[in-house]
Every structure is written in structure tokens, then in C-alpha cells.
Amino acid sequence: MLTPKPTAKARERRGQRGRTHDFSEEYLGRDVVVKLSTGEEVRGRLVEATKYWFKVLVGDPARPEDVIYVNKAYVAYVRPGRS
Numbered sequence: 001m002l003t004p005k006p007t008a009k010a011r012e013r014r015g016q017r018g019r020t021h022d023f024s025e026e027y028l029g030r031d032v033v034v035k036l037s038t039g040e041e042v043r044g045r046l047v048e049a050t051k052y053w054f055k056v057l058v059g060d061p062a063r064p065e066d067v068i069y070v071n072k073a074y075v076a077y078v079r080p081g082r083s
């Protein structure tokens with residue numbers, strides 16, 4: 001059974017899978033405040049941003065169990081936080 005070769009465009013897209021097309025990268029590694037559509041705020045360090053999710057370390061950065069994953073669909077805004 002023959003399978004078609006991926007096109008150049010498909011190969012290019014595969015290489016960009018981890019990148020987002022918004023401004024999430026501007027806050028990577030920084031302290032942020034994520035305001036949710038419910039009015040709640042998540043304060044912490046933005047450590048990863050994918051197409052649909054933010055990974056935020058909250059509390060003490062030395063404790064990796066304090067991680068919150070925030071779905072971008074519920075985010076009203078993200079602003080820099082104060083240390």
C-alpha cells in the first residue's frame with residue numbers, strides 16, 4: 001500500500017506545532033496575572049503556552065505540584081504581575 005508523501009506545507013506546519021500565533025510568548029518566564037471570564041485571577045509564573053492552554057506555576061516556584069493549566073477560551077486578559 002502506497003502512502004502519499006507530505007507536501008512542503010504540511011512538513012512546515014509539523015515543525016511549528018509548538019508555536020502559538022498570539023502574544024503568549026511575550027510573557028513566558030515572567031510573573032503574570034491571568035484574569036478569567038468568571039472574574040477570578042490566577043497569579044503566578046507563565047512557564048508554557050500552547051495553542052489552547054497556559055501552564056502557570058503558582059505559589060513557591062520550588063514546589064512543582066503547584067501548577068495550574070488554564071484554558072485560553074476562559075481568559076479575559078493577561079497582564080504582567082508584580083513580584
